[in-house]
Amino acid sequence: xxxxxxxxxxxxxxxxLVINLKARKYEVDSAQDGARALLAAAAxxxxxxxxxxxxxxxxxxxxxxxxxxWSRVPIVVLSARHGSGEKVEALDAGADDYVTKPFGMxxxxxxxxxxxxxxxAQGGTSxxxxxxxxxxxxxxxxxxxxxxxGADIRLTPTEWHIxxxxxxxxxxxxxxxxxxxxxxxxxxxxxTNYLRVYMAHxxxxxxxDPSHPRHLITAPGMGYRFELPEA
Numbered sequence: 001x002x003x004x005x006x007x008x009x010x011x012x013x014x015x016x017l018v019i020n021l022k023a024r025k026y027e028v029d030s031a032q033d034g035a036r037a038l039l040a041a042a043a044x045x046x047x048x049x050x051x052x053x054x055x056x057x058x059x060x061x062x063x064x065x066x067x068x069x070w071s072r073v074p075i076v077v078l079s080a081r082h083g084s085g086e087k088v089e090a091l092d093a094g095a096d097d098y099v100t101k102p103f104g105m106x107x108x109x110x111x112x113x114x115x116x117x118x119x120x121a122q123g124g125t126s127x128x129x130x131x132x133x134x135x136x137x138x139x140x141x142x143x144x145x146x147x148x149x150g151a152d153i154r155l156t157p158t159e160w161h162i163x164x165x166x167x168x169x170x171x172x173x174x175x176x177x178x179x180x181x182x183x184x185x186x187x188x189x190x191x192t193n194y195l196r197v198y199m200a201h202x203x204x205x206x207x208x209d210p211s212h213p214r215h216l217i218t219a220p221g222m223g224y225r226f227e228l229p230e231a
Contacts (some may be wrong), residue, residue: 002116003027005046007037007063008078009056017050034058041067047114053079053090062094068094074115078103084221090221091175094167098173098222114171132167134215134228136208141167146206151204158183164196166216166226175223178219199224 002025006017009032017116021028029039033215034055041049054061065073077090080101087098097111107127129139137148141164146153161183166174176195180188188194199218203210217225 001025001027002048002094003029003044003046004112005037005044005049006030006058007032007034007040007049007055007148008052009033009054010052016105017108020109024109034060034063036064037063040071041071045098048076050073050076050078050112051075051095053065053086059091059192061120062185064090064093064095076108076111078117087222088175088177092171094157094184116144117171132170132228133198136214137206139163140166148206155202159202159205163202163226166224170226173219173223173225179224195224204231 004021004026006014006021006028007030007136008014008017011032012034013034014030018028018030028041029046031040032055034057037049037051037055040046051060051063052139055063058081060077067073067075070191074096075094077095077097078086078099078101079086079090083089090098096115099108099111118131132139132141137146137153139146144155145156162179165179165182177189178194179190184191184194199216200210203213203216206215214229215227217227219225
């Protein structure tokens with residue numbers, strides 16, 4: 001059974017989440033502040049964390065950073081902060097997804113299920129993760145080989161680097177700033193036009209329908225995600 005840690009200081013929201021999650025056979029723990037959340041995360045070893053950023057004792061960003069120091073448990077942020085800057089900061093700190101309040105329960109449950117499903121899918125060895133096979137293409141990161149429709153596809157070194165960062169974080173939203181700094185260096189963080197150009201190239205080379213990509217997904221104003229959708 002999947003264990004969820006709900007971290008929020010709004011009692012009514014926590015109560016609603018607990019009722020809805022338990023009705024769907026999740027085990028649920030809760031914490032009302034950052035200090036209790038860190039203790040609960042260490043003691044209970046949840047499978048996923050639902051985390052509000054506006055906690056009474058510390059910013060949720062700091063909770064993310066402290067959990068990330070020792071765990072890769074999926075963290076889905078729940079926040080009333082709508083600005084893209086706050087979203088990017090949470091993603092850079094290590095959050096896996098960001099849901100803006102108020103949210104629909106169906107949307108949250110879908111995000112939660114996706115986060116736990118990705119964790120199970122990533123449970124193999126690192127060797128399992130260097131080869132990605134989809135209906136459209138196959139990527140071998142170790143051999144630096146891409147194939148589509150039985151033919152090799154030539155990718156530039158920069159395209160390979162972008163693809164590798166996204167694939168090794170498959171299912172997770174990688175912020176624009178993080179991707180820029182991973183590929184071009186720490187001096188880069190705002191040149192988002194670079195990413196738009198290279199992502200368009202990658203989609204043309206790999207996606208069956210570049211205008212409606214199934215794998216190289218954009219979260220406008222936030223970043224990019226590599227997905228392996230179910231057939």
